[in-house]
Amino acid sequence: MKTDVSNVNDKVLMVYCTCNDFDASSLEKSMKQSYGNITTVILDDSTEESYKVEIDNFALKHNLKVIRRENRIGFKAGNINNYLMSEECKKDGYDYVVILDSDEILHYNYVVESLKYFYTYSNIGIVQANHVSTRNKFFYENFSHRG
Secondary structure, three states, rough: OOOOOOOOOOEEEEEEEEEOOOOOOHHHHHHEEEEEEEEEEEOOOOOHHHHHHHHHHHHHHHHOOEOOOOOOOOHHHHHHHEEEEEEHHHOOEEEEEEEEEOOOOOOOOOOHHHHHHHHHOOOOOOOOOOOOEEEHHHHOOOOOOOO
16 A cells, blocks of 8 residues: 555554553553654553552653553443543544554554555544564564564
8 A cells, every 4th residue: 555644643542451461561562653643541450459550660651641440341342432432532632543452562663554544545444453462472573573
């Protein structure tokens, strides 16, 4: 796909979903995107204090927002909806949302390549792509990724 998105400045929200399975290395790699206008938010449903401390330290180091909710109704989907439907999220006016699982590593050009589909096809609302799971060590070691 040859669509040029080098001059777009859409606001992209990357939500990282975790529940007692935070992986700092995976998130750090995924945050190294070639696209510049991305805000990352950690949606933490963790119950174990050790994970909460690790997440808070990571967020402080990287200047990220951590969202925790009172109830855990709806599992992962409830966690995502809790933030996306919040006034806080709505006021920031994001154009696109990337949903990232705790064991996922996105290619450094993931957002740019995904945006090309939205600019090429006006009738799409969702793009899903192949990603690297940290549980797949062999694939990860051979994955072309900057950083």
